Amino acid sequence: MYQNRLPQRCSSTSQDVPAVLPRYPGWRWRSVVLAGALGCGMSLAAAQTVLLDGATGPATVPAGVYWLDVTVTSASGGGGGYDEGAKAGDGGAGVTVTARVAVVPGQTVSAVIGQAGAGGLPKQIGTGGGAGGAGAGAGGNGGNANLNPNSGGGGGGGGASVVTIGSSVVRAGGGGGGGGGSWQIIGDPGASAATSVANAADCATPAPGEPGLGALPGDGAGGGGGGGGYLGAAGTGGETAIEDGPAIGAPAQGGGAGGSCVFMTGPNVLEAAPMAVAGPAGGVGASTNAAGGPGNRGTVRVVTNASARLEAAMAAAFSNVPPTLMPGQTSNVTLTCTNNGPGAAIDAACVPTVASGGATVSNVMCTPPSPAAVLDPGAAMVCTFDLTATSSAGPVELAGTASGGTGPDAVATAETAVQAAGMSVAIGLPANVIAGATAPGTLVCTNSGPAAAPVATCALDALPAGSGEVRNLVCTPTPPTPLAAGEAINCTFDYVAPAALPAGPVTLQASTTSGLTGAPVVTATASLTVTQAGATGVQAVPTLQFWGLLLMSGLLAGLGLRAQRGRSGRR
Numbered sequence: 001m002y003q004n005r006l007p008q009r010c011s012s013t014s015q016d017v018p019a020v021l022p023r024y025p026g027w028r029w030r031s032v033v034l035a036g037a038l039g040c041g042m043s044l045a046a047a048q049t050v051l052l053d054g055a056t057g058p059a060t061v062p063a064g065v066y067w068l069d070v071t072v073t074s075a076s077g078g079g080g081g082y083d084e085g086a087k088a089g090d091g092g093a094g095v096t097v098t099a100r101v102a103v104v105p106g107q108t109v110s111a112v113i114g115q116a117g118a119g120g121l122p123k124q125i126g127t128g129g130g131a132g133g134a135g136a137g138a139g140g141n142g143g144n145a146n147l148n149p150n151s152g153g154g155g156g157g158g159g160a161s162v163v164t165i166g167s168s169v170v171r172a173g174g175g176g177g178g179g180g181g182s183w184q185i186i187g188d189p190g191a192s193a194a195t196s197v198a199n200a201a202d203c204a205t206p207a208p209g210e211p212g213l214g215a216l217p218g219d220g221a222g223g224g225g226g227g228g229g230y231l232g233a234a235g236t237g238g239e240t241a242i243e244d245g246p247a248i249g250a251p252a253q254g255g256g257a258g259g260s261c262v263f264m265t266g267p268n269v270l271e272a273a274p275m276a277v278a279g280p281a282g283g284v285g286a287s288t289n290a291a292g293g294p295g296n297r298g299t300v301r302v303v304t305n306a307s308a309r310l311e312a313a314m315a316a317a318f319s320n321v322p323p324t325l326m327p328g329q330t331s332n333v334t335l336t337c338t339n340n341g342p343g344a345a346i347d348a349a350c351v352p353t354v355a356s357g358g359a360t361v362s363n364v365m366c367t368p369p370s371p372a373a374v375l376d377p378g379a380a381m382v383c384t385f386d387l388t389a390t391s392s393a394g395p396v397e398l399a400g401t402a403s404g405g406t407g408p409d410a411v412a413t414a415e416t417a418v419q420a421a422g423m424s425v426a427i428g429l430p431a432n433v434i435a436g437a438t439a440p441g442t443l444v445c446t447n448s449g450p451a452a453a454p455v456a457t458c459a460l461d462a463l464p465a466g467s468g469e470v471r472n473l474v475c476t477p478t479p480p481t482p483l484a485a486g487e488a489i490n491c492t493f494d495y496v497a498p499a500a501l502p503a504g505p506v507t508l509q510a511s512t513t514s515g516l517t518g519a520p521v522v523t524a525t526a527s528l529t530v531t532q533a534g535a536t537g538v539q540a541v542p543t544l545q546f547w548g549l550l551l552m553s554g555l556l557a558g559l560g561l562r563a564q565r566g567r568s569g570r571r
Contacts, residue, residue: 048069048303048304048305048306049062049065049303049304050301050302050303050304051068051109051302051303051304052109052110052111052163052300052301052302053300053301053302054113054299054300054301055111055300056110056111056112056113056300057108057109057110057111058108058109058110059108059109059110059302060106060107060108060109061103061104061105061106061107061108061109061165061304062105062304063105063106064105065103065105065304065305066102066103066104066105066307066308066309066310066343067100067101067102067103067271067304067305067306067307067310068100068101068103068109068165068302068303068304068305069098069099069100069302069303069304069305070098070099070100070101070163070165070170070300070301070302071096071097071098071300071301071302072096072097072098072111072161072162072163072170072171072172072298072300073094073095073096073097073114073161073172073279073280073298073299073300074094074095074096074114074135074158074159074160074161074172074173074174074175074193074227074228074258074260074279074298075094075113075114075115075116075117075133075135075139075158075159075160075161075174075175075280075295075296075297075298076091076092076093076094076116076117076158076174076175076192076279076280076281076282076283076295076296077091077092077117077139077155077156077157077158077174077175077176077177077178077190077224077225077227077254077255077282077283077295078091078116078117078118078119078120078130078133078142078155078156078157078158078177078178078224078282078283078292078293078294078295079091079119079120079155079177079178079282079283079284079285079286079292079293079294079295080119080120080142080152080153080154080155080177080178080179080180080181080187080221080222080224080252080254080285080286080292081119081120081121081122081123081124081128081130081145081152081153081154081155081180081181081221081222081286081290081291081292082122082123082152082181082286082287082288082289082290082291082292083122083123083145083150083151083152083180083181083182083183083221084123084181084183084184085183085184086181086182086183086184086185086186086187087181087186087187087285087286087287088120088152088155088178088179088180088181088186088187088221088252088285088286088287088292089155089178089179089180089181089186089187089188089189089190089224089251089252089254089285090178090189090190090282090283090284090285091117091119091155091158091175091176091177091178091189091190091224091254091281091282091283091284091285091292091293091295092158092175092176092177092178092189092190092191092192092193092224092227092254092255092257092282093175093192093193093278093279093280093281093282094114094158094172094174094175094192094193094227094279094280094282094295094296094298095172095173095175095192095193095194095195095260095276095277095278095279096172096276096277096278096279097170097171097172097197097260097262097274097275097276098274098275098276099170099262099270099274099275100270100271100272100305101165101168101170101264101268101269101270101271102267102268102269102270102271102310102343102344103165103166103267103268104267104344104346104374105346106373107165107166107267107268108165108166109163109164109165109302110163110164111161111162111163111164111300111302112135112136112160112161112162112206113135113159113161113297113298113299113300114133114134114135114136114139114158114159114160114161114172114174114228114297114298115133115134115135115139115158115159115297115298116133116158116159116283116294116295116296116297117130117131117132117133117139117142117155117156117157117158117159117174117175117177117190117225117227117282117283117294117295118130118131118132118133118142118155118156118294118295119155119156119283119286119291119292119293119294120142120152120153120154120155120156120177120178120180120221120222120224120286120291120292121152121153121291122152122153122181122286122289122290122291123145123150123151123152123289124144124145124150124151124152124153125145125146125147125148125149125150126144126145126146126147126215127144127145127153127215128142128144128145128152128153128180128222129141129142129143129144129145129153129154129156129211129212129214129222129225130142130153130154130155130156130177130225130291130292130294131156132156132157132158132159132177132208132209132211132225132228133156133157133158133159133174133228133295133297134159135158135159135160135161135162135174135206135228135298136159136160136161136162136171136206136228137159137160137206137207137208137209137228137229137230137234137258138157138159138160138208138209138228139156139157139158139159139174139177139208139209139225139226139227139228139235139255139258140156140157140177140208140209140210140211140212140225140226140227140228140234140235140237140255141156141157141211141212141225142154142155142156142157142177142180142211142212142214142222142223142224142225142255143180143211143212143213143214143215143221143222143223143224143225143237143238143240143252144214144215144222145180145214145215145220145221145222146214146215146216146217146218146219146220146221146222146240146241147215147216147217147218148217148218148219149219151180151181151182151183151219151220151221151222151241151252152180152181152182152187152221152222152252152286152292153180153214153221153222154177154178154179154180154187154212154214154221154222154223154224154225154238154252154254154255155177155178155179155180155190155224155225155254155255155282155283155285155292155295156177156224156225156295157174157175157176157177157190157209157224157225157226157227157228157235157255157258158174158175158176158177158193158227158228158258158282158295158296158298159174159227159228159298160172160173160174160206160227160228160229160230160258160298161174161298161299161300162206163300163302165268166265166266166267166268167204167265167266168262168263168264168265168266168268169203169204169261169262169263170262170274171203171206171229171230171260171261171262172193172260172276172279172298173193173194173227173228173229173230173233173235173257173258173259173260173261174193174209174227174228174229174235174257174258174298175190175191175192175193175227175257175279175282175295176190176191176192176209176224176225176226176227176235176236176238176254176255176256176257176282177190177212177224177225177226177227177238177254177255177282177295178190178224178254178255178282178283178285178292179212179221179222179223179224179238179241179251179252179253179254179285180214180221180222180223180224180241180252180292181221181252181285181286182219182220182221182241182251182252183219185221185241185249185250185251185252186251187221187224187241187251187252187254187285188224188238188251188252188253188254189254189282189285190224190227190238190254190255190256190257190282191227191235191254191255191256191257192257192278192282193227193257193258193259193260193278193279194257194259194260194276195276195277195278196260196276197260197261197262197273197274197275197276198233198259198260198261198262199261199262199263200230200232200233200261200263201263202230202231202232202233202261202263203230203231203261203262203263204230204263204265205230205231206228206229206230206231207228207229207230207231207232207233207234207258208226208228208234209225209226209227209228209229209234209235209236209237209255209256209258210225210226210234210235210236210237210255210256211225211226211237212224212225212226212237212238212240212252212253212255213237213238213239213240214240214252216240218242219242220240220241220242220252221240221241221251221252222238222240222241222252223237223238223239223240223241223252223253223254223255224237224238224252224253224254224255225237225238225255226238226255226256226257226258227255227256227257227258228258229257229258229259229260230258230259230261232259233258233259233261234258234259235255235256235257235258236255236256237255237256238252238253238254238255238256239252239253240252260276262274265376266344266374266376267343267344267374267376267377269310269341269342269343269377271310279298280295280296280297280298281296282295282296283295283296309343309406310342310343310344310406311341311342311343311405311406311407312339312341312342312343312344312345312346312375312377312404312405312406313339313340313341313405313406313407313410314337314338314339314340314345314348314402314403314404314405314407314409314410315337315338315340315402315410315412316335316336316337316338316350316400316401316402316410316411316412317335317336317338317400317412318333318334318335318336318352318398318400318412318413318414319333319334319335319336320332320333320334321333321387321398321414321415321416322387322416323416323417324416324417324418324419324450325359325387325389325396325416325417325418325419326389326418326419326450326451326452327358327389327390327391327392327393327418327419327421327451327452327454327516328388328389328390328391328454329388329389330386330387330388330389331386331387331388332384332385332386332387333352333384333385333386333387333398333414334382334383334384335350335352335382335383335384335385335400335412336350336380336381336382336383337349337350337370337375337380337381337383337400337402337410338378338379338380338381338402339375339376339377339378339379339380339404339405340377340378341377341378342377343377343406344374344375344376344377345372345374345375345404345405346373346374346404347371347372347373347403347404348370348371348372348374348375348381348402348403348404348405349370349371349372349381349401349402349403349404350366350370350381350383350400350401350402351364351370351400351401351403352364352383352385352398352399352400353398353399353400353401354387354396354397354398354399355397355398355399355413356395356396356397357392357394357395357396357397357417357418358389358390358391358392358393358394358396358418358517358518359387359388359389359390359396359416359418360387360388360390361385361386361387362385362386362388363385363386364383364384364385365383365384365385366381366382366383367381367382367383368381370383371403371404372404375404381402387416389418390418390517391454391515391516391517392418392516392517392518393418393419393420393421393451393516393517393518393519394417394418394420394518395415395416395417395418396415396416396417396418397413397414397415398413398414398415398416399411399412399413400412400413400414418451419449419450419451420450420451420514420516420519421447421449421450421451421452421453421456421483421485421514421516421519422447422448422449422450423445423446423447423448423453423456423512423513423514423519423522424445424446424448424512424522424524425443425444425445425446425458425510425511425512425522425523425524426443426444426446426510426524427441427442427443427460427508427510427524427525427526428441428442428443428444428526429441429495429508429526429527429528430528431528431529432528432529432530432531433495433497433528433529433530433531434497434530434531434532434533435497435498435499435500435501435530435531435532435533436497436498436499437496437497438471438494438495438496438497439494439495439497439528440492440493440494440495441470441492441493441494441495441508441526442490442491442492442493443458443460443473443475443490443491443492443493443510444488444489444490444491445457445458445479445483445488445489445491445510445512446487446488446489447483447484447485447486447487447488447514448485448486449485449486450485451485451514451516452482452483452484452485453482453483453484453513453514453515453516454482454514454515454516455480455481455482455514455515456479456480456481456482456483456489456512456513456514456515457479457480457511457512457513457515458475458479458489458491458510458512459479459510459511459512460473460493460508460509460510461508461509461510461511463506463508466498466500466502467498467502467506468495468496468497468498468502468506468530469495469496470493470494470495470496470508471493471494471495471496472492472493472494473491473492473493474491474492474493475489475490475491476489476490476491477489480515483514489512495508495528497530498530501530501531501532502530505527505528505529505530506527506528506529506530507525507526507527508525508526508527508528509523509524509525510523510524510525511523511524
């Protein structure tokens with residue numbers, strides 16, 4: 001609530017004494033007390049802009065201003081009216097509350113000034129209570145004199161004064177009205193507003209003081225009206241005097257005082273606990289055949305303070321970051337930017353980016369929207385976004401930037417990874433082949449995952465001259481093709497050996513790739529030896545030359561003729 005983060009401003013010079021504190025008869029000594037209180041930690045700088053000085057506003061916090069010095073003085077209660085032989089009660093004093101409030105440029109500042117409670121009238125029958133002073137809340141009316149025969153009316157309660165900055169308030173409660181005089185019974189004084197300041201959310205709700213009691217059967221003066229305050233802390237109305245009956249001699253009571261309070265919300269915080277000193281004196285209770293004296297009006301004063309902006313410490317953190325992503329997969333991620341205070345962040349922004357790797361950020365949605373003109377201390381900006389893996393496998397680094405604080409931007413990082421497709425390739429060949437012969441071969445390209453291959457390839461490289469050739473390559477499915485994890489491309493081919501023996505073993509090379517950006521090309525090799533026909537241990541696949549084909553054709557023809565004759569003889 002209170003932020004003691006600024007250097008102490010203590011001085012014994014007259015320049016630290018506010019020059020425009022409200023002056024009321026008999027109140028100068030209180031100004032000196034207030035000046036002493038302001039001398040340490042709340043001195044008013046020489047170069048100030050006055051936003052409100054006895055006026056209600058509204059005014060706007062200027063650019064570059066981050067602190068306001070606020071002085072709020074409530075009104076005092078009116079004195080009670082006269083009756084024969086006894087003085088009426090004096091009105092209760094108001095109070096002056098001072099506070100230094102952290103603000104942001106552009107905030108609206110306004111005020112309600114409490115008005116004085118009126119004095120009660122003398123020697124009245126069923127009337128004569130003084131009017132309560134207007135304010136936030138208003139003072140309660142003084143109680144009327146009772147109905148028989150005549151007495152003094154109670155004084156009205158003083159109105160509360162308030163300064164509102166945005167939705168934050170500094171409120172000073174009004175003094176109570178004095179009780180009326182009643183024959184030989186002296187009226188009680190109204191209660192003076194206490195020099196304590198509550199920190200309460202109810203401070204934002206003004207409440208009027210209660211009216212004083214009166215206009216009852218019998219003889220007696222009216223009670224004083226209660227001072228204006230806030231919800232749950234308004235002044236109570238004073239009881240009427242009793243001049244006859246079993247309680248004879250009870251004086252007319254003075255009204256209770258309204259409470260003083262502060263409530264800071266949004267970007268506003270207090271530098272230190274607010275201070276309060278006694279405010280303007282109440283109206284004097286009548287001691288002659290006259291009305292009680294009116295109370296004194298309240299006032300307000302708001303000036304800028306040149307102190308540096310209160311620190312706003314921003315922090316950023318990622319959540320819901322997946323450990324891995326498949327290529328093309330989208331995951332919803334959260335970046336939270338928090339203002340750890342104690343001051344407000346201005347033009348606060350929360351921005352997620354991809355620092356490196358194969359992913360993109362899209363559909364960023366922030367609550368409140370980024371940037372925000374003001375992010376209150378303790379508040380957070382929560383941003384969700386879509387993180388989509390591209391076709392580039394490998395690590396991905398996220399960066400989240402929180403700006404708007406008084407120091408360097410806060411940067412959070414997080415890591416994920418785009419999964420690769422684990423491609424492999426294998427060639428199947430016999431160990432030997434006779435020169436000029438054909439050998440069958442197999443080629444298998446497998447995706448072992450975990451990611452799918454969007455454009456898988458599977459191919460044999462061309463052979464050098466004199467090393468033979470590859471024919472009839474047939475693959476299922478036909479590459480390039482999408483290939484899920486665990487699937488393979490299966491190929492068959494013929495290797496035709498050269499007629500002339502090569503210098504050494506023939507090596508075939510195959511390659512495969514997943515089609516992911518940056519994915520490696522995976523290769524494999526297999527070798528076989530080309531030999532002469534009849535070589536020991538050679539498992540040749542023979543080829544038929546011209547004379548062999550001719551001999552085989554004759555043999556097949558003879559067999560066919562014999563079979564035909566056999567069928568003819570059996571007919």
